Amino acid sequence: MLYKSTRGCAEPVPAAQAILTGIAPDGGLYVPEKIPLLPLSLDDLPGRSYQEVASHVIGAFFDDFTKEEIAECVAKAYGSGFKTPEIVPVREAGGVQFMELYHGRTSAFKDMALSILPHLLTKAPEKTGIKEKICILTATSGDTGKAALAGFAGVPGTDIVVFFPEEGVSRVQRLQMVTQEGTNTHVFAIRGNFDRAQRGVKEIFTDGTLQRQLAAKNYRFSSANSINIGRLVPQVAYYVYAYGKLLERGKIKEREKINVVVPTGNFGNILAAYYAGRMGIPVGRLICASNENDVLTEFLRTGVYNMHRPFHITTSPSMDILVSSNLERLLFALSGENAKAVRLCMDKLQTEGSYAVSAQMRDALKGFYGGSADMGETADAIGVLFRETGYVTDPHTAVAYRVFQKYRKETGDETVTCLASTASPYKFPRTVLAAVGGNADVEDDFAAMRELSALTGTAIPENLSAVEHLPIRHQRVINPNMMKEEVLEVLR
Ligand SMILES: *Cc1c(COP(=O)(O)O)cnc(C)c1O
Numbered sequence: 001m002l003y004k005s006t007r008g009c010a011e012p013v014p015a016a017q018a019i020l021t022g023i024a025p026d027g028g029l030y031v032p033e034k035i036p037l038l039p040l041s042l043d044d045l046p047g048r049s050y051q052e053v054a055s056h057v058i059g060a061f062f063d064d065f066t067k068e069e070i071a072e073c074v075a076k077a078y079g080s081g082f083k084t085p086e087i088v089p090v091r092e093a094g095g096v097q098f099m100e101l102y103h104g105r106t107s108a109f110k111d112m113a114l115s116i117l118p119h120l121l122t123k124a125p126e127k128t129g130i131k132e133k134i135c136i137l138t139a140t141s142g143d144t145g146k147a148a149l150a151g152f153a154g155v156p157g158t159d160i161v162v163f164f165p166e167e168g169v170s171r172v173q174r175l176q177m178v179t180q181e182g183t184n185t186h187v188f189a190i191r192g193n194f195d196r197a198q199r200g201v202k203e204i205f206t207d208g209t210l211q212r213q214l215a216a217k218n219y220r221f222s223s224a225n226s227i228n229i230g231r232l233v234p235q236v237a238y239y240v241y242a243y244g245k246l247l248e249r250g251k252i253k254e255r256e257k258i259n260v261v262v263p264t265g266n267f268g269n270i271l272a273a274y275y276a277g278r279m280g281i282p283v284g285r286l287i288c289a290s291n292e293n294d295v296l297t298e299f300l301r302t303g304v305y306n307m308h309r310p311f312h313i314t315t316s317p318s319m320d321i322l323v324s325s326n327l328e329r330l331l332f333a334l335s336g337e338n339a340k341a342v343r344l345c346m347d348k349l350q351t352e353g354s355y356a357v358s359a360q361m362r363d364a365l366k367g368f369y370g371g372s373a374d375m376g377e378t379a380d381a382i383g384v385l386f387r388e389t390g391y392v393t394d395p396h397t398a399v400a401y402r403v404f405q406k407y408r409k410e411t412g413d414e415t416v417t418c419l420a421s422t423a424s425p426y427k428f429p430r431t432v433l434a435a436v437g438g439n440a441d442v443e444d445d446f447a448a449m450r451e452l453s454a455l456t457g458t459a460i461p462e463n464l465s466a467v468e469h470l471p472i473r474h475q476r477v478i479n480p481n482m483m484k485e486e487v488l489e490v491l492r
Contacts, residue, residue, distance in 0.1 A: 001063050003030040003229060006332040007346070008339025015062040016127035019120055019230035020134070022223035028342070029328050030229045036060040038240065038280040042254050045244030050087035051078050053244060054116075054237040057279070061233045062120070069123050077116035077234075081105045081150075083461065088112075088238045090245045090418070093391035096261070096404055097251070097418045099242045102394075106176065107424035107461045108318075109269065110147035112238060113231040118155040120230050121222060125157070132220040135491055136160040137204060139197035142169050143318055143423075145187075146176040148224045153182030159219070161186045161487055163197040166477055172427070172445045172464065179470035186490045187474035190483065200483040210484055219491050226268040227325050235272035236279065242418050243281050252416050257284035259417040261407075263400040264288045264296055265319040267326035269420055274330065274367075284415045289403035290372040291316045296324060300370030303362035305345075306354040315375050315431045316395040318422070323349070331357065334364035369411075373402035381405070382435035392456050394423040395431050426452065426464050 002012035007028030013021075018030040039056050040048075051074050059070040078087050083103045091098045104111025121134055134157060138148050145162040152160040164177060166189040177187050190197050204210060205221060214220065226232065239260065246252045260283060262270040270288050277283035290297050292312035299305045307322045314320055328342060335341045341358070348355040357365075373381065378395050381402040385391055393401060400419050407413065425432040429448035434440035438455045442448050446468045449460045478486060 001036070001061070002033050004033055005029070006031055006328050006339060007343050014064045014127065015229070016064050016124035019062075019117075019228060020124045020128060020130060020220075020222055022225075022228045027346075028339070029227050029326070031329055031332060032061060032229075035275055035278040036063075042243070042247065042280070042282075045240065046248035048241075048244055050237075050241050051075060053241040054078060054234065057237040057240050058116075058233055060279070061236070064127055065120070065123060073116055073119035073123065076119050081111070081115055088241060090242050091391070092251075093389045094385050094401065095408075095417075096401065097242070097246060097416065098391070098393070098397070098421045099238060099418050100421045101238060102421060102424045102427075104147075105150040105463060106143070106146045107427050107464055108143045108147060109420070109422040110143050111150070113226075113234045114144075114147040114151040114224060116234045117224060117228070117230045118152045118158060122155055122157050130220065132215065132218050134158045134222050135214070135219045135487070136222055136224045137201050137487070138162045138224055139194065139201040140164050140169075140177075141194040141317070142173045143427075144225065146173065146180070149177060149180045149182075149185050149187065152224075153180060153185050155184070159184045159186065159491055160224075161188070161490060163188050163190050163200065163483060165189070165194045165197055166191055168194050170445065172467065175467040175470070176464075178472050178474045179467050180473060185474075186486075187476075188483075188486060189477040190480050191477065192480045196480050200480050204484055204487060207484065210488070213488060214491065217491055226266050232268055232272055232275075232326070232329075235269060236275045239273050239276035239283075239418070240279070240281055243276075246416065246418070255282055257282040257415060259283075259285045259287060259413065259415045261287040261289060261400045261404045261417060261419040263316065263319055263396040263420065263422055264290060265321045265324065267296070267324040267330065269422070271326050271329055273420075274333075285369050285407075285413065286367055287369045287371065287400075287404060287407050287417075289400040290370070291319050291378070291399050292372070292374050293320050293322060294370075294372035295322055296327070297370035297372045299327075300365055300368045303365065304354065304356045305349065307349070308353045314395075315378060315428065316399050318396060319399065331361070334361050369407055371403035371406050373399045373406075377402045379431070379435040382432055383437065386436045386456065390456075392425045392432065392436065392452075392458055393421060394425045395428050396423055397421040398435075424461055424464070425458070426460050
């Protein structure tokens with residue numbers, strides 16, 4: 001199966017090449033020429049392990065990899081790096097099925113994709129004839145950097161360079177990155193904000209001279225951000241797995257539809273749920289939850305995407321996004337794969353900051369419901385859920401929970417609902433501690449973690465408590481104009 005660009009002006013390529021290049025040469029995103037059907041029947045799902053389901057789902061998309069190769073990648077990704085043998089536990093609380101995606105190495109759902117992407121990437125060169133080593137470049141505002149570092153550390157044939165804003169990340173996030181082990185990991189704080197780091201990385205990607213210098217060192221660049229199809233496809237697997245779990249437990253009957261709620265930023269996670277539906281999982285409504293940055297809520301309700309709005313810094317920072325890059329893949333699908341219409345929308349977004357979709361596409365958006373919850377509602381949702389059920393959620397997950405409650409109230413739809421829990425509460429300990437009624441006036445995030453643990457009787461993930469005392473391995477703080485030089489320097 002080949003992968004084509006959503007903008008229609010690039011050659012279709014096999015999966016391995018789409019994964020290696022990340023973005024298509026015409027600026028579009030790679031999508032499969034045809035979304036494959038689930039290679040298992042629904043009644044065959046109960047009882048299967050996460051690894052089995054993931055192998056089937058990922059193998060169906062990436063059919064230029066052999067079954068053995070996929071199984072090997074899956075085994076390496078979803079093994080000892082996860083704190084629970086179930087990989088993705090599904091727990092019922094407060095009338096919803098929480099699909100816990102945060103039990104990987106960095107306690108955020110980014111681990112689901114970033115623990116397998118490095119293994120797919122290292123198998124890709126032999127299929128494409130590309131012989132260079134791979135250098136992953138990432139600018140991060142927090143979670144992605146650490147998850148990418150943890151995923152790529154020690155993976156042969158790869159180096160990873162991460163740039164983060166010196167002033168823009170929390171202490172825990174900073175420590176998570178600067179204590180990262182592995183001789184192929186390189187981490188720099190830059191004097192500048194996230195946008196400056198991101199711009200620096202983009203400049204490196206498009207610098208022809210630098211590419212040639214790199215090729216002379218036998219390296220090529222690749223991307224680990226969520227526009228890479230190699231990050232999206234592994235996420236389809238957990239929706240299939242969760243459906244099997246609900247069948248296994250008798251929560252649903254075969255062919256019964258489920259609704260899905262997703263706290264959304266770049267639209268990758270919820271798009272994976274849409275793909276699971278296209279593969280054959282009976283999906284009812286896809287509920288897209290936003291915080292105050294509710295550009296997607298408005299879009300799903302009106303068909304107008306308008307990024308001209310105030311940018312809010314919230315307690316769910318991974319959803320503080322005004323340009324949701326993976327939405328482009330949905331536009332492509334819902335327009336009947338009309339690349340020209342997608343190009344027009346994306347051009348308008350770039351030049352005018354907004355676009356409106358056609359009436360036919362607005363109609364197709366009805367499978368989605370958009371809703372938002374502000375910081376007060378989010379804190380309230382965490383508190384109420386904890387007091388009534390003892391279950392503790394992080395702020396991103398709580399945004400989704402509150403939107404789910406609004407949806408149910410508004411529509412009366414009682415369909416069994418699966419909710420994507422995207423981070424451990426301990427990644428945002430101050431916010432959660434205050435929301436469950438603790439005293440958040442503590443010295444630092446680590447003290448907040450201990451308070452939260454004492455108050456809720458839940459355990460602090462070891463990977464988070466450990467960073468307080470791990471040796472600092474990456475000390476460098478650089479000016480943004482030195483990013484290129486540093487990349488050349490580390491890739492010797
Ligand atoms: C990245 C992230 C999200 C948003 O996911 P998208 O795929 O970008 O929509 C939500 N919650 C957490 C904790 C995240 O790290």
